[in-house]
Amino acid sequence: MPVYLDHNATAPVRPEAVRAMTDALNHVGNASSVHRFGRDARRRVEDARETVAALIGVQPGDLVFTSGGTEANNTALRGHGRTRTLVSAGEHEAVLQARPDAETVPLRSDGTVDLDALDVALAADDRPALVSVMLANNETGAINPVQQVVEIARRHGARVHCDAVQAPGKIAVDARALGVDLITVSSHKLGGPQGAGALAVLDGQSVAPLLAGGGQERKQRAGTENVPAIAGFGAAAEAALADLVRMTECAAWRDRLEAEARALCPRLQVHGAGAARLPNTSCLGLPGVRAETQVMALDLAGVAVSSGSACSSGKVHASHVLRAMGVSEDDADSAVRVSLGWTSTADDIDVFLDAWGKLVRRHGLAADAA
Template sequence: MADPVYLDHNATAPVRPEAARAVAEALAEVGNASSVHRFGRGARRRLEDAREAVAALVGARASQVIFTGGGTEANNLALRGLAGARPLVSAGEHDCVLRARDDAESIPLTADGRTDLDALQAMLADDARPAVVSIMLANNETGVLNDVARAAGIAHAAGALVHCDAVQAPGKIAVDVRDLGVDLLTLSAHKIGGPQGVGALVIPGEVSLTKLMGGGGQERGYRPGTENVAAAAGFGVAAEMAGRETLDHVAAWRDRLEREVRTMAPQAVIHGGDAPRLPTTSCIGLPGVNAETQVMALDLAGVAVSSGSACSSGKVHPSHVLKAMGLDEDAAGEAIRVSLGWTSREADVDRFLDAWGKLARRHAPEHAA
């Protein structure tokens, strides 16, 4: 078999060699970043250099970046840290946002996968309680982009705060927290080629959060405990590299992939295809063929794709995102996600099309009859 093809960047991107080296170099040095001797100061310097790089990736200041153990922790800190605010959460959010608060109210999606901002405005008008609105910048399953700046304007006019899970966007599109106008922004290292297990919550405004853990004063007291300097160093290097590159060329590959999919199987559906999207992501539905069958067949052909969120690993089930877009249970369970990234080549698209075409022909309506 030819070398396997990795088309699941939205789940986790391959680690950049430069980021891996930064992690290894940090691990080779001793020192607690809270210690005042030279070893501690060296660790602190690595940590703060990384903070500067992560901040620069999204147009923030270093003092506004809180390192966390990943995007999930950052999302929970944002929403659970505002326990007194009424949570309004877009129906297409990642599970770690949807489940952060038991009292969350769902903002519906439009049929093309975007958060319904008219519905948001009505929900805010119907209840005068202080609120926090959580709306992702780019959907992890469909790649659909939300108009976060407009959502922030609507929310702020009603006196609400805005949290944005932006983990899928940096390195694929330009992200600037000032242009988005949000109060809290979540990032994750492993989505941009950094190590797993480290993320950040960016707090550009004067927002006071309730701490989730007790302990020391690290990370402004919001994330007490000895800092993971090595992971942060890798995050910083990945952020520097992601900030310098563009994946605009990948959009042409994605578009060709979708054209040829429709040619090979006219019954195929590109979910969210009519909305603004990341240049890297395609959510493809093949009527009559469940997602698990597709993912397994492609894996046997040496092509790695996914169905839904990687956080439900081993549990292929109908996408809550597609159901929120109005699809029924069957259609929502027939979609796979193809996500390209910084290591992708056009030849990877060719490999996918060859394997998926064979799958589609085996399950073509006339063949099944």
């Protein structure tokens, strides 16, 4: 059977989410209508709001449902109303392209944001600013020191947005403990349906909405709510939170995968290994073998992995994240991402290592190669 090791791109939909969506699809009702059918739809939306809020440690009233993480990031980055925007060089394109005028804060070699550079950048200009730093990188799994980012930002009067799309369901997330002002989450990264996400706007703050035309979501996001997708998002959030303890097992599998892959190929690079990482993510570099070649070879062997971000229209290209970490263009071009998740098993690691070993030997990079 094919082995799916691309959970960071999208996770298989959890059965709890399927049931919630099916039930919602079997009931008619606009969540803004006041009759019993509308009230039933509204109940599903508000139940989901409570469970998604609990997943990231915010109040239900903080949460604005969107069509996904990209829309939530765009809402935060375009609607914050501050004069300056600063983003880390490792952000997802949904942040980088939302504000191409943003100032870029460099990364350290381990893949985390350079806190000293952030401090200097904020000190250089006293205009009101928003800083956007992701909680965990989608390619390397590196976890940023967001609490320290917030401490630095506060000293300079700046607000902080955090793209936390990759973290919930893999590590515990508490937005209030992090201290951020805005935080983005997405349904399909944790086993919910694609096409649903949320932006939490904390402490009574507001952002200018991207979409106008209705009073939905406290006038923060116009348009009839996608009740089935939101219901599925809520069910997946509840299941992911309950399943969080399983990530310890995933971390052990991840570590075995990296150790045995390195034993097969001593030249293997594990990008981001020097930082605290998500327990499910490995960014593996096989010097001299293009990522596209690796992805295709593993796919033919029945193993699905990816290269870079999944949001690049199917293109396989060198990662801007790795380049920002100081990785050479050739080495960045040889990196693939392996990401485990709620459907993964120990047998999946064995299947990957078998396919990986054949790939390594085929290119003359095995430890026992003459």
